Amino acid sequence: MLGKQLQKDVIVVGGGPAGMMLGLLLAKVGVQVIVLESHDNFDREYRGEVLQPRFVQLLDQLQLRTYIEQLPHSKLKKGAFYHYDKKKGNFDFASMIAGVPYALWIPQPILLQALYAKAKEYPTFDMLFHAPVKKLIEKDGTVTGVVVEQENKELLEIQAKITVGADGRFSTIRRLGGFELEYEYYPGDLIWFSVKRPPHWGEELQFKITEGHSYITLPKYPDLLQVGVALPRGEWKETQRQGIETFRKEIMHTNKEFYDFAESLVNFKPFVPLQAKNHMVKTWAKNGCLLIGDAAHCSSPVGAIGVSLAVTTAVVAADVIWDALQKHDVSAKVLGRVQEIRSEEIEEIHQIQKRMGKLFFTSSKFIKGIRPYILSAAFKTPLFSMIQKKLFVMKNPVAINPEFVFNK
Numbered sequence: 001m002l003g004k005q006l007q008k009d010v011i012v013v014g015g016g017p018a019g020m021m022l023g024l025l026l027a028k029v030g031v032q033v034i035v036l037e038s039h040d041n042f043d044r045e046y047r048g049e050v051l052q053p054r055f056v057q058l059l060d061q062l063q064l065r066t067y068i069e070q071l072p073h074s075k076l077k078k079g080a081f082y083h084y085d086k087k088k089g090n091f092d093f094a095s096m097i098a099g100v101p102y103a104l105w106i107p108q109p110i111l112l113q114a115l116y117a118k119a120k121e122y123p124t125f126d127m128l129f130h131a132p133v134k135k136l137i138e139k140d141g142t143v144t145g146v147v148v149e150q151e152n153k154e155l156l157e158i159q160a161k162i163t164v165g166a167d168g169r170f171s172t173i174r175r176l177g178g179f180e181l182e183y184e185y186y187p188g189d190l191i192w193f194s195v196k197r198p199p200h201w202g203e204e205l206q207f208k209i210t211e212g213h214s215y216i217t218l219p220k221y222p223d224l225l226q227v228g229v230a231l232p233r234g235e236w237k238e239t240q241r242q243g244i245e246t247f248r249k250e251i252m253h254t255n256k257e258f259y260d261f262a263e264s265l266v267n268f269k270p271f272v273p274l275q276a277k278n279h280m281v282k283t284w285a286k287n288g289c290l291l292i293g294d295a296a297h298c299s300s301p302v303g304a305i306g307v308s309l310a311v312t313t314a315v316v317a318a319d320v321i322w323d324a325l326q327k328h329d330v331s332a333k334v335l336g337r338v339q340e341i342r343s344e345e346i347e348e349i350h351q352i353q354k355r356m357g358k359l360f361f362t363s364s365k366f367i368k369g370i371r372p373y374i375l376s377a378a379f380k381t382p383l384f385s386m387i388q389k390k391l392f393v394m395k396n397p398v399a400i401n402p403e404f405v406f407n408k
């Protein structure tokens with residue numbers, strides 16, 4: 001080992017929403033924590049920018065809502081479902097839960113920067129950018145640290161009592177630690193693009209079904225519309241093979257607001273594909289090591305709740321880790337409490353996403369033909385509002401140790 005060596009209580013691998021929240025909470029209670037982020041900064045686009053009411057509920061519990069809502073943001077208040085240009089149903093965030101009549105739109109870099117700024121107020125917080133973790137250190141069946149490596153050079157070795165993999169859906173820690181998936185479901189891709197928002201649009205988010213595809217259109221902070229086209233698995237490759245012309249025509253005719261964007265297209269570069277995948281890791285903890293957020297439980301984009309779920313798991317993990325450190329017991333059994341507390345709700349949400357995915361990512365002509373009727377009917381019955389509440393609202397707030405609350 002040629003590089004530097006460090007000693008910490010906890011290493012958090014990954015400076016996404018889950019890792020930053022965990023780092024902040026642990027630093028707040030005096031844990032020596034270091035967050036390692038492989039990128040140079042928080043810049044990222046099309047990543048977890050819609051924060052559902054359940055996220056705001058969690059902020060309320062932590063007393064961070066005022067701090068976060070001071071950041072530049074917009075609020076999504078209403079939604080509507082269209083079959084072509086015909087409105088088939090409406091929904092309103094105000095009817096879901098008292099006190100949070102909206103979802104927040106905050107660009108993820110702004111959110112992460114704010115968590116970082118708050119965490120730096122605590123002397124036990126440390127963070128390194130440009131620090132990709134490439135190896136886990138293990139001793140007698142327990143993970144005892146990590147190695148940061150760049151260009152095949154070992155730069156830094158960090159020893160810690162607990163290593164947390166908060167390194168996202170393609171988690172290196174999951175691979176290095178030999179964690180297995182319980183299930184994986186991948187029905188298709190969501191292809192994102194952005195267009196200028198017309199002044200009349202307001203704060204409505206729209207679901208639209210055409211003969212070809214399903215679309216979600218979200219008002220994006222500050223003055224754009226972010227549009228996602230749902231394609232069944234494999235179709236994105238085929239769409240690109242066919243060339244831009246066919247896709248351009250479809251987008252052009254879906255919504256008049258997309259016309260100028262579609263007309264300007266010369267290739268597929270303005271599109272950002274996201275695999276609409278769910279997965280769940282079988283066992284989230286090993287001795288000295290825990291997975292959280294997308295690394296443990298990745299959610300499909302249906303409902304835009306990935307950040308909310310990842311951050312909620314981080315809050316639960318903070319409590320479990322703090323307890324483990326105080327009891328000097330970092331065994332898989334103790335760290336596994338996080339999964340015991342979180343997995344039931346996440347599995348239920350994954351089931352809902354899977355059923356909805358069958359409608360939105362289908363290639364079946366038959367399902368495409370009947371889905372406007374299924375969705376219209378769902379809007380007219382309590383079913384839709386029930387699903388909405390399950391996805392967007394935290395039914396049972398997580399238990400939060402008062403030491404993690406920011407009024408103290």
Ligand SMILES: Cc1cc2nc3c(=O)[nH]c(=O)nc-3n(C[C@H](O)[C@H](O)[C@H](O)COP(=O)(O)OP(=O)(O)OC[C@H]3O[C@@H](n4cnc5c(N)ncnc54)[C@H](O)[C@@H]3O)c2cc1C
Binds near residue numbers: 045
């Ligand atoms: C295109 C797209 C759109 C989305 N839209 C929404 C949305 O609107 N609302 C919503 O709630 N969710 C959305 N999601 C999902 C959401 O982004 C994730 O659920 C959420 O970011 C998960 O947080 P996380 O902290 O677990 O992981 P991530 O946000 O993936 O963060 C992981 C971090 O770990 C770092 N990392 C990876 N490997 C290493 C390593 N070896 N060493 C060090 N660092 C490493 C990465 O650089 C990254 O910063 C979207 C996802 C995508 C891809």
